[in-house]
Amino acid sequence: MAKVNLGGKEMEIDEDGFIQDPEAWDKAVAEDLAKTEHVEQMLDEHWRVVNYIREYYLKFQIAPMIRKLCKETQCDLKHMYELFPSGPAKGACKVAGLPKPTGCV
Amino acid sequence: MGTKLKVEDVSKPSDPLIHLDPADLPPLPAPYNQPENIPAWPPLTQKTKDAVEASLDDTVAVGIPKPKSKAEEQELVRKFLSGLSKLFTKENNWTFLQPFLLSMEHCAKCQTCSDACHVFEASGGNELYRPTYRSEILRRIYYKYLKPGGKYFGKWAHGDIDLNWTTVARLAELSYRCNLCRRCAQTCPIGVDNGLIAHEIRKLFSQELGIAAKELHEKGAALQLKVGSSTGMTPLVVKDNIDFIDEDTSEKTGMTIKTPWDKEGADILLIHNAGEIMAWPENPGAFAVILEAAGVSWTLSSDVVAYDAINYGLWYDDFMLAKVAIKHVQAAKKLKVKKIVIGECGHAHKALTVVADRVLTGDLNIPRESSMTLLEDIVMSGRIKLDPSRNDFPVTLHDPCNMVRLMGIVEPQRRILRKIAPKFREMTPHGVYNYCCGGGSGFAIMSPYNFAHWRFNVAGRKKFQQVLNAFSDDLRPETKKYLCAPCSNCKGQLRDLLFHYNAFEKCGILYGGLVELIVNAMTEVKPGFIEWEWH
Numbered sequence: 029m030a031k032v033n034l035g036g037k038e039m040e041i042d043e044d045g046f047i048q049d050p051e052a053w054d055k056a057v058a059e060d061l062a063k064t065e066h067v068e069q070m071l072d073e074h075w076r077v078v079n080y081i082r083e084y085y086l087k088f089q090i091a092p093m094i095r096k097l098c099k100e101t102q103c104d105l106k107h108m109y110e111l112f113p114s115g116p117a118k119g120a121c122k123v124a125g126l127p128k129p130t131g132c133v
Numbered sequence: 134m135g136t137k138l139k140v141e142d143v144s145k146p147s148d149p150l151i152h153l154d155p156a157d158l159p160p161l162p163a164p165y166n167q168p169e170n171i172p173a174w175p176p177l178t179q180k181t182k183d184a185v186e187a188s189l190d191d192t193v194a195v196g197i198p199k200p201k202s203k204a205e206e207q208e209l210v211r212k213f214l215s216g217l218s219k220l221f222t223k224e225n226n227w228t229f230l231q232p233f234l235l236s237m238e239h240c241a242k243c244q245t246c247s248d249a250c251h252v253f254e255a256s257g258g259n260e261l262y263r264p265t266y267r268s269e270i271l272r273r274i275y276y277k278y279l280k281p282g283g284k285y286f287g288k289w290a291h292g293d294i295d296l297n298w299t300t301v302a303r304l305a306e307l308s309y310r311c312n313l314c315r316r317c318a319q320t321c322p323i324g325v326d327n328g329l330i331a332h333e334i335r336k337l338f339s340q341e342l343g344i345a346a347k348e349l350h351e352k353g354a355a356l357q358l359k360v361g362s363s364t365g366m367t368p369l370v371v372k373d374n375i376d377f378i379d380e381d382t383s384e385k386t387g388m389t390i391k392t393p394w395d396k397e398g399a400d401i402l403l404i405h406n407a408g409e410i411m412a413w414p415e416n417p418g419a420f421a422v423i424l425e426a427a428g429v430s431w432t433l434s435s436d437v438v439a440y441d442a443i444n445y446g447l448w449y450d451d452f453m454l455a456k457v458a459i460k461h462v463q464a465a466k467k468l469k470v471k472k473i474v475i476g477e478c479g480h481a482h483k484a485l486t487v488v489a490d491r492v493l494t495g496d497l498n499i500p501r502e503s504s505m506t507l508l509e510d511i512v513m514s515g516r517i518k519l520d521p522s523r524n525d526f527p528v529t530l531h532d533p534c535n536m537v538r539l540m541g542i543v544e545p546q547r548r549i550l551r552k553i554a555p556k557f558r559e560m561t562p563h564g565v566y567n568y569c570c571g572g573g574s575g576f577a578i579m580s581p582y583n584f585a586h587w588r589f590n591v592a593g594r595k596k597f598q599q600v601l602n603a604f605s606d607d608l609r610p611e612t613k614k615y616l617c618a619p620c621s622n623c624k625g626q627l628r629d630l631l632f633h634y635n636a637f638e639k640c641g642i643l644y645g646g647l648v649e650l651i652v653n654a655m656t657e658v659k660p661g662f663i664e665w666e667w668h
Contacts, residue, residue: 030180030184043181043196043581043582044580044581088367088369088370088373089365089367090364090365090366090367090370091411093374093377093410093411093412093414094411094412094668095377095378095381095414096374096377099381104666105666105667105668106666106667109667117412128352129364129411130348130352130353130356130363130364130365130578131352131353131356131357131362131363131364131365131407131408131411131441131443131578132363132364132406132407132408132409132412132443132478132577132578132621132622132625133364133408133411133412133578133625
């Protein structure tokens, strides 16, 4: 497991760049994670998506369904890919500090 | 390329054993015959090479942490050899001993299998990926180190090999360069099964050395047994998600859909691959629409494990397979259903209906059926009204290996498509002679380091060619085309593959399951169930 500096902190990440300790996440960490996902600047609509994922995760310890995420944040999938080029599961969830999605998703 | 790779080279440290040059790979059809349409293949980083065993090829699937000492290496080699000897005993391997022994002792090395292997072909015929290369390593170890007198006679009769940590570490990785599609076994004139040998190697590593791809074990089967699903969904979350799907489906179709949970005495317990619920909710939604419209008595189970049909143990560990299969059947017994029906998931089909048959004896042996035959009954009986003109776009069918080649479920899905999809065309070859999507045996969910690029460039290459060829009459992006794949794992691979080559934008190729096509043709449903959006 590699260690990198994210948001001014030493953070452990897995081989795909997902942070290992979701508790240590904060906005500065998210901004640095976004850069690894080719998101140069986190705009309001990025935050709306990330915050929704984050809140859902804290409640259920899992990422929301993609369709639910799109509906709740009023951001269709096409736009989601524009915001996070590697998509909601691999991109947006990573920025929101979640572990890598598991199972056949 | 330099001199031809020999079997004994696997024991000699070098970094890496082979190098794959994308320029050596067979060309793809247009528009992917243009270099600018082929995305780059990132190399492994030095950091990765320092941390994990990465001396096989240009990628890493398992990523075994490098042993810290010589003693640790020797201990792993010892465990490997003792594990290997257990594979040859009835007490420890009664399930697979017979075909395994046959495959180990009777290969005539005719290489008929090599021509059948999509990985070998797509690698430009690289020796490392020849189906017999991996088997031959194991075979030489077996003859030299396990047979009486092997140290003296084994190497002369069967070729030499040096059993050291380099050999063992490479063999672990190499067992994850095969999709276990068993096209090689199908073509072998004497029934040698190189896919099974790859499977037995994975099993040995998992059961005896605790080494397995973490997506399959730690984050897969083990997570499923712990919280209920490999996706991480607990019973509470899965119910909440299905509620959302019901609402969404009702809105979309104009029908009122309410998925039944834990309905005692229902005829059918339907088990989806839970990945469908998370990533392709239109699939469980479409199942609900069809079953409700046809008046089928059905239910889902909210028991831990029983709402996720996946059984990754099929690919790497017999114990995990048995534990999951028993949970599936116990849920069915508890609900007193007549049978279990498995959703659109190929490996779940084979795990629960065929392989688990050895474990599900006595009163655990309750009927298990494919959703393909159930859907065929519904569609062909006329119980739902269908308008094929709603599916007036080119459709081709991917045959999931587990369901089709390995179980013989060939025609039900085709009879459905011929009835509901006027522009259905077959791939070449198809049916039991299909090619794997390249995601088989769990690769679809494995993307560590740069492994996804190996999946796209090598494992998935043949399938991508087949898909492009099936639609070659009109590859314009404005003509929307549907690649039907009734299997979650295949869908995951095809999604990643099409996305990698940007084939939806460039060629208009979308993918999806079978039930979505059926619902798209149902007259009592609002038109436009398939949305033609990338997902």
